[in-house]
Amino acid sequence: MVDNIAVIAGATGAAASRLVELLAETPGWRVVGLCRRPPGTPRANVRYLAADLADAASCRRAVDEAGAVTHLVYAARAAFAEGGVEDVPANVAMLRNLLDACDRPGLRHVHLLEGTKWYGLHLGPFATPAREDDPRHMPPNFYYDQQDLLTERRTGKGWSWSASRPNLIVDFAPGRARNLVSTLGAWAAICRELGVPLDFPGRAGAYTALTELTDARLLARAIRWMLTDPRAADRAFNVTNGDPFRWSRLWPRLAAYFGLPCGQVRPLRLAAWMADKEAVWRRVSARHGLVPRRLSEVAPWDFADFALGFDYDVISSTTRAREAGFHDVLDTEAMLLGHLDAYREARLLP
Numbered sequence: 001m002v003d004n005i006a007v008i009a010g011a012t013g014a015a016a017s018r019l020v021e022l023l024a025e026t027p028g029w030r031v032v033g034l035c036r037r038p039p040g041t042p043r044a045n046v047r048y049l050a051a052d053l054a055d056a057a058s059c060r061r062a063v064d065e066a067g068a069v070t071h072l073v074y075a076a077r078a079a080f081a082e083g084g085v086e087d088v089p090a091n092v093a094m095l096r097n098l099l100d101a102c103d104r105p106g107l108r109h110v111h112l113l114e115g116t117k118w119y120g121l122h123l124g125p126f127a128t129p130a131r132e133d134d135p136r137h138m139p140p141n142f143y144y145d146q147q148d149l150l151t152e153r154r155t156g157k158g159w160s161w162s163a164s165r166p167n168l169i170v171d172f173a174p175g176r177a178r179n180l181v182s183t184l185g186a187w188a189a190i191c192r193e194l195g196v197p198l199d200f201p202g203r204a205g206a207y208t209a210l211t212e213l214t215d216a217r218l219l220a221r222a223i224r225w226m227l228t229d230p231r232a233a234d235r236a237f238n239v240t241n242g243d244p245f246r247w248s249r250l251w252p253r254l255a256a257y258f259g260l261p262c263g264q265v266r267p268l269r270l271a272a273w274m275a276d277k278e279a280v281w282r283r284v285s286a287r288h289g290l291v292p293r294r295l296s297e298v299a300p301w302d303f304a305d306f307a308l309g310f311d312y313d314v315i316s317s318t319t320r321a322r323e324a325g326f327h328d329v330l331d332t333e334a335m336l337l338g339h340l341d342a343y344r345e346a347r348l349l350p
């Protein structure tokens, strides 16, 4: 029997696609996934509907089709440039359009995806471990406006809200370029092809700072918990693997995994430095019989510049979630190597 119908906006994205899978296989749940370009392949218990969140009428049509929505997960975002100032009015309008359509009797919970940018991760060093109630940074930050919209709209309503704040999300996600795993794998493959050691191409301070990642499946489990546990109601939670690491410790392991000597820190602006490497990647692909894909589809170098550029600690406290009842943790090193294995098995990386 289906008790819950979850509308998940941004259903094909990094933050939500594992949640779609997880809820679809959780007894009592049905999922309606919204995005502009729904996937063609069907999935049991999931209905993908095309909707443009920037268009209020499109949101209403999709929600009418979804049926009696009990839970809303908002994991979409307006187009943005890596490291730039994100568009607050566009992001808030998208959430508002969908909330207007879903805010009916029967709605029980609304979950909002936020992230470590809440703490100003993209601006420079911030107080660590970051706690959910830390002071906000100077706006703009679309998460602030979105969460304020939710808390305002929730007053006097029968639904509660929650928010998750993951750090960089990692996954085996072949169709999604913006992924640290495939980017690191492509970097290593090109180092090997060119006969150079595995240098760390980020900032020197990023090699030694403490940092952390969020596995997409762990995030999905955390969100499922927030959707239903009363202890999570009307609160935001940091969600990470829970084991901060330093690249300086992990890098030799990665070098060994790729069969390369561990190199040195060599800060490069990868977006510029790797621009001429398509031909090298074609050679790598041919030599290893990889599924043919352009290097730019495997490794978005501007994203790598962003992800390996934090020359300060990036740590969020997960105490609040643990105290409230979510205890999952994950070994980040094993997670990264496991995802790399999956890319190899799919013949997407050598």
Ligand SMILES: NC(=O)c1ccc[n+]([C@@H]2O[C@H](COP(=O)([O-])OP(=O)(O)OC[C@H]3O[C@@H](n4cnc5c(N)ncnc54)[C@H](OP(=O)(O)O)[C@@H]3O)[C@@H](O)[C@H]2O)c1
Binding pocket: 009, 010, 011, 012, 013, 014, 015, 016, 034, 035, 036, 037, 038, 051, 052, 053, 054, 075, 076, 077, 078, 079, 094, 113, 114, 115, 116, 165, 166, 167, 168, 169, 170
């Ligand atoms: N990725 C990370 O590492 C990360 C880390 C921390 C926090 N977050 C946060 O998580 C949230 C989701 O980010 P993400 O990385 O999952 O994004 P993403 O991978 O770029 O996916 C965005 C999703 O939203 C959909 N979408 C975009 N514009 C839409 C529109 N106008 N109408 C309907 N659907 C639309 C996209 O599908 P279509 O293009 O088909 O519409 C896609 O399903 C954001 O708030 C982000 O800041 C992400």
